Amino acid sequence: MRRESEQREQLVRRLAAAVRGASLYAIDHPVVVRALDGFTTSALALLQRGPKVTIGCIGDDLVVDDTKLLLKTGASLGGFTRGLRDQDIEKITLETGATEADLKGLVEALAGAKPGLVSVSDWLRTRAVRHIAIGKVAIEDDPSDNTGIAAALKVYRSATSIAEQLWQMAKAGELPDPAPARKLIEMLTRMVSRDRTSLMALTALKKQDTYTFTHMVNVAVLTIAQARSLNLAPSLTREFGLAALMHDIGKIHTPTEILNKPDKLTKEEFDIMKRHVVDGASILRRTPEMPALAPVVAFEHHLRLDRSGYPENIVDRELNLCTLVVTIADVFDALRSKRAYREGLASARVRAMMAEASGTYHPTLLRRFINLVGMFPAGSLVLLNTDEVGVVTHEHPADPLRPQVRIAFSAHGERLEQTRLVNTWERNERGDYPYAVVESVDPSMLQVDPLSLL
Ligand SMILES: [Fe+2]
Ligand SMILES: [Fe+2]
Structure with a gap:
């Protein structure tokens, strides 16, 4: 039994080594040939035992044939999983019948031999590589596999509780753990692509006693939906989602009295509140595996198109596209909790945003956003x-x-x-x-x- 799991682990390590080699050297370089040999031997041996071998990549975890292989491994496998994620690959299945040439084709594809915009599975198909399938994992207990408001509610609830954990961790002085954050984004991205309407409907929920965490989730959902509608690559969409989720993380240093104060803040209190953008950027810059976008968005998300927000005295700075998108999601969601908009009607919030639109939000992005949330959806x-x-x-x-x-x-x-x-x-x-x-x-x-x- 133990032998078997060792063989599986070896398979993954050898595949990773072959891919790394092939991305550095030509495919017929002795280093690559040796690594490929190792991978081929492992793969063919395992395929003699069963009809297929599946390697899954969920967040940072690698899974072989449904047995969780926890590989705390340092840089080598980290680079491999990141590579898979960037190419939007969650699952690689090797089937009986796969030849040496097929396995070599897989390594070449993963090593980046294919042109940028072509997906790995399309590339394999055109190269007549057979018995290898690339796809998505169906995660057990992942309610985002279903649609409908009940399923969306499940996703939404577990997303909020993960957001709360992230927040509490950061507040306790640890750096936010990127793994659950990424899992959360993965879950929301799937749900947005499967049933955007239900999930978006939840972001309008008014009865919120956990404002901070629902705000994190809502801004992430509204950002992912915008990123998708802009047709951004899946890996970039996820980075947008992560940056959105963490945009206010600097508020862990804002005193609770200020954070929860129902009345208008005094000048002094507001000055303290403003620090969250710099604090957030510094936390996220130190958090391993956070996309570089995250600290940028944390720093910029109150600046506004005309730099009328804060931090003050920032001139000549081109705002990141992600910041422009997150800002719209952020303000739209913040209006949800304001007294004046307690009806929760999207139209009232959108109208408030349009009233101050010029110079504040990117006009095209705002218009697209209104389209997305449905200003006056059918039936209203x-x-x-x-x-x-x-x-x-x-x-x-x-x-x-x-x-x-x-x-x-x-x-x-x-x-x-x-x-x-x-x-x-x-x-x-x-x-x-x-x-x-x-x-x-x-x-x-x-x-x-x-x-x-x-
Ligand atoms: Fe903020
Ligand atoms: Fe915010």
Whole structure:
């Protein structure tokens, strides 16, 4: 038994060594040939015992055939797992029938012989490498495999508790552990790609007694969703998510009285609060394996496009794209807890952001964000400029502020017998918009189920 697990471990180490060699030297260099031989011998021996061997990479953990191999190993395997992660590979399956040439092809692909934008599995296919599959791991107990609000709620809850652990660790003076942080981001990324709507809906939850941790998770979710909609590479999307998760970590040094103060902060208190951007950057710079983006975002996330925020006296600094994205997520989520926006309506928050938009947020990113969160999603009740109230039937693909609305209540609040459909994006002959949405309406105020009006 012990022998078997040793063989598995040897397989991974030999694969890692071959990949490292092939990334440094030509494939026929003696060093590489020797390493390849070792890997091939291990692989073929294991394949004689069973129909396949699976190497999984989850966060920093390597798993062979579902037995967890905990490899605390130093640089060699660390580089290997990082390489897999960057190429978005979670699982490599070797199947019986794999030849020496197939295994060599795999090593070449992992070592970076393929052109940048081609995925490893596509490259293997074009090179006719067979009996090797590249894919994603289905993690046990990972509720992000399911969709729907219940599944999203599970993901969301465990994400918040991991966020809390990270925070408490950092507060206790240890550096935040990158492994659970990365796992959390992995979970959220999957959920965002599978069922964005449900997860985003949760970020609107108002009853929060754990503001700090839900804020971490919400900003991460809203950032990952934006990164995906910008079509960023998966590895970069995850870095954005991590940076977003940790953006306020410097607040572990902010006194709790200031952090939880419900009233406006005094000048002195605000000055103390402002330190969290510098503190955060310094914590994250010291945290091993944090993407370089994380301290940058922590430092920049209150600067604003026109540098009107803090730290003060920063001129001539080009803000990172990730900062621009995180800032939008950060402010949007912070407004959730403000009194004035207690309805929790996305539209009220978006409107507040648009009111100060010029010079504060990146206009294109803000517009895309509004599209993403759905300013007036189908099924929501809205008040029109004519004082009539209707239900949104369709969103305009290009202009989230101008949906199609079925008018159901007159300007005097009477329920109409004959509903009317208007396209608020249409102009009249003078070029004006006769209909415009003013704001969202809370359906409980009109005692109506908007879905029944659709
Ligand atoms: Fe902050
Ligand atoms: Fe924040």
